[in-house]
Amino acid sequence: MLKGKHIILGITGSIAAYKAAYIIRALVKKGAEVQVVITPAGKEFITPITLSALSSNPVISEFFSNRDGSWHSHVDLGLWADAMLIAPATASTIGKMANGIADNMLVTTYLSCKAPVFIAPAMDLDMFAHPTTQQNLDRLRSFGNHIIEPAEGELASHLVGKGRMEEPDKIVATLETFFDESMTLKDKKILITAGPTYEKIDPVRFIGNYSSGKMGYALAEACAARGAEVFLVSGPVSLQAKHPSIHRISIESAEEMYQCAMDVFPSVDAAILCAAVADYRPEMTSAEKIKRESTGEMTLKLVPNKDIAASLGQIKMADQILVGFALETSDEVHHATDKLKRKNLDFIVLNSLRDQGAGFRCDTNKISILDQEGTLTEYPLKSKQEVAVDIINKLVSRLK
Numbered sequence: 001m002l003k004g005k006h007i008i009l010g011i012t013g014s015i016a017a018y019k020a021a022y023i024i025r026a027l028v029k030k031g032a033e034v035q036v037v038i039t040p041a042g043k044e045f046i047t048p049i050t051l052s053a054l055s056s057n058p059v060i061s062e063f064f065s066n067r068d069g070s071w072h073s074h075v076d077l078g079l080w081a082d083a084m085l086i087a088p089a090t091a092s093t094i095g096k097m098a099n100g101i102a103d104n105m106l107v108t109t110y111l112s113c114k115a116p117v118f119i120a121p122a123m124d125l126d127m128f129a130h131p132t133t134q135q136n137l138d139r140l141r142s143f144g145n146h147i148i149e150p151a152e153g154e155l156a157s158h159l160v161g162k163g164r165m166e167e168p169d170k171i172v173a174t175l176e177t178f179f180d181e182s183m184t185l186k187d188k189k190i191l192i193t194a195g196p197t198y199e200k201i202d203p204v205r206f207i208g209n210y211s212s213g214k215m216g217y218a219l220a221e222a223c224a225a226r227g228a229e230v231f232l233v234s235g236p237v238s239l240q241a242k243h244p245s246i247h248r249i250s251i252e253s254a255e256e257m258y259q260c261a262m263d264v265f266p267s268v269d270a271a272i273l274c275a276a277v278a279d280y281r282p283e284m285t286s287a288e289k290i291k292r293e294s295t296g297e298m299t300l301k302l303v304p305n306k307d308i309a310a311s312l313g314q315i316k317m318a319d320q321i322l323v324g325f326a327l328e329t330s331d332e333v334h335h336a337t338d339k340l341k342r343k344n345l346d347f348i349v350l351n352s353l354r355d356q357g358a359g360f361r362c363d364t365n366k367i368s369i370l371d372q373e374g375t376l377t378e379y380p381l382k383s384k385q386e387v388a389v390d391i392i393n394k395l396v397s398r399l400k
């Protein structure tokens with residue numbers, strides 16, 4: 001996918017700059033031509049000799065050559081590129097890019113670049129979490145730049161948290177997927193349900209569940225990153241949708257989620273039903289706060305909610321794909337097979353609460369995918385972001 005592609009690799013002043021050497025090697029191995037542009041601070045961390053030897057191209061850093069007065073054209077470079085990748089991207093460079101502070105060759109090249117831009121941040125956890133950095137990243141996202149989220153782990157400071165630049169093989173895989181026409185979701189519309197639903201008992205109490213929404217939001221980001229327009233119908237969660245192509249529709253109850261999903265579904269190519277929908281709601285909702293003194297012992301009568309997945313399965317058109325989830329505690333494959341059929345799903349993502357690191361509130365998940373043809377594919381324990389990619393790869397193959 002990268003054969004013959006022209007890639008500008010921007011390197012900035014971070015400890016992770018050494019990983020840029022691995023990125024160049026992988027890109028060159030896959031047939032890409034790499035032109036390195038490095039900031040003055042970047043050269044403190046890795047030498048241009050290493051980078052030029054690996055890329056077989058002189059490294060560009062300054063606007064002018066001191067020796068002969070020749071100058072590098074950031075405009076030509078920007079036009080030459082099929083993609084620009086900034087890895088590692090420091091908080092400072094991210095800030096300059098977001099605000100057009102073009103005081104070095106890297107940022108001027110970025111501003112001249114018409115090709116898609118990928119940014120792999122690398123910094124300490126507090127710098128990454130700082131509202132300034134997050135706002136700058138949001139701004140870059142809103143310009144259509146692709147942010148390759150940093151991973152969690154040990155940082156150069158020996159603190160542990162989010163801020164470690166993503167591993168070189170994953171960064172290169174992101175570019176490969178982007179250029180792989182067969183993996184794209186461009187021009188596709190995807191409905192995703194995510195999070196829990198809250199079923200109201202009275203103005204201050206509800207029946208809910210432990211769903212954090214992390215899996216659904218990871219799916220939404222991954223679909224949007226592949227070029228899809230995403231309609232994210234979300235129950236109450238503390239997460240935010242970042243990609244500008246995600247339209248978040250916030251709901252609270254299963255009934256609201258049902259109405260929303262039914263409205264949106266006819267206009268989408270696929271729906272992924274990731275929400276932990278409450279199966280029951282209180283038959284009556286009290287308009288006033290229920291008082292202990294006057295109520296005494298209390299019995300709550302529950303009535304079933306509509307099954308959103310099954311309802312969409314009934315109205316599904318031949319060219320639409322419907323994906324469900326099954327979180328089970330026992331007899332997993334049997335229950336998943338039953339749900340697949342009952343809800344008319346194309347495939348179902350199964351996770352078992354018996355597997356450590358799977359299910360609610362975790363950052364990881366261990367899934368199996370069971371499709372209509374009866375094929376069961378098992379995946380190892382992965383981050384929810386990586387799981388989202390596996391699910392979307394399966395979706396893309398069905399959408400063709």
Ligand code: CTP
Binds near residue numbers: 307343
């Ligand atoms: N689902 C839904 N609407 C509901 C209940 C579930 O859309 N009212 C969807 C979930 O989002 C998931 C799939 O159906 O994709 C399976 O959900 P699950 O709760 O495991 O299935 P249920 O049919 O509710 O079965 P049970 O709770 O008895 O296991």
